[in-house]
Amino acid sequence: MATRGAVKVTSVREMTVGVLGGTGAQGRGLAIRWAKAGLKVVIGSRNAERAQQAADEIKEIAGGDVTGADNAGCASASDLVLAALPWEGHAETLKSLQAELAGKIVIDCVNPLGFDKKGPYALPVDEGSAAQQAEQILPDSRVTAAFHHVSAVTLADLTVGHVDLDVLVLGDDREATDVVRELADVIPGVRGIYGGRLRNAHQVEAFTANLIAINRRYKAHAGLRITDV
């Protein structure tokens, strides 16, 4: 795997990608695309049996090498780990995985959102953002933030051969954000673009509320493209 300061960084295609919360829509959609691209994928869930069921289903759809495990098993088996966890339980689950995630690249894609009769809105987060919360909980991991705006529906539909989306990758560790950008690039159509330091993650997470409002108004699965890059 990638090592801070090492001369050669192994390609993301040789890495094992863990998806904590891989039974949820967002994690599952990304896992389908990564499996399809030939990456080794481990689905994590609190319940190992449900993780294995989801893994079997993803393998059926996308082929490739997909297995399931409980969250700790998923984290241990993986080189880089997507935390696609519900916001409720985000902190608690990450705390329980501190040892397994030490030294690894962790990608937080969690959007802390609330919904009321007026629609979606961003929840305040004491640490600033879900990603910064992860960074505080996991001081020995290399925490990045990315994949906030993906449409689970579009990702899961492999008849969509070109996913029209830029993935903003945030973090203070250049090598880690480069690896995560590569992980975005393996999805056809998607570009991984550096999107700033982790302290600027809140607005990227919160912007998902705007995309949901756009989806409702325009009956779309809206995503972002960055122009002039």
Next chain:
Amino acid sequence: MATRGAVKVTSVREMTVGVLGGTGAQGRGLAIRWAKAGLKVVIGSRNAERAQQAADEIKEIAGGDVTGADNAGCASASDLVLAALPWEGHAETLKSLQAELAGKIVIDCVNPLGFDKKGPYALPVDEGSAAQQAEQILPDSRVTAAFHHVSAVTLADLTVGHVDLDVLVLGDDREATDVVRELADVIPGVRGIYGGRLRNAHQVEAFTANLIAINRRYKAHAGLRITDV
């Protein structure tokens, strides 16, 4: 001008657009494009003489009907008003214009940002966002938020015939956001897209910090496009 609940809304092309802070780069760039599109534009500044100088300069570049006035004169003369004010002084200036802005569509494009050696970051705003601060200060106006991510350099350069950018327009007043979307649409290449309620303005303002980080990394004038819309 547009009237809440009226049957017919006059086209934005028949309105006078005021630009408070029109001597600054962001306001000036937009004023150039609106003048070029044939809209009547009034540049506002604390100093009427400087406003008139800026207006003359814009007229030289873009042609059209451009005049200058102090901020109160600009607000009084206009049907819809862009507040392109520095964040420092935003609240104070709007408070001083409550009467002149009553009943009018106000567009807030202000990005409350800080900069340190690590680059740009979003400033916390007690009211949630600059736009919500404007809404609180101007209860008799129709406050919207838009034009946060425009590149002043690109706008001011009329050799750029196609501006590759979607403008997110936020607000709770459907008729007002429709008028502001039309105001975005008059700039060639630009689309005005509804971007959610005003309570979701913070992340749109704050996202400018990410775009600045992207600009620095990629040597670009980055903007946003919304896909699938």
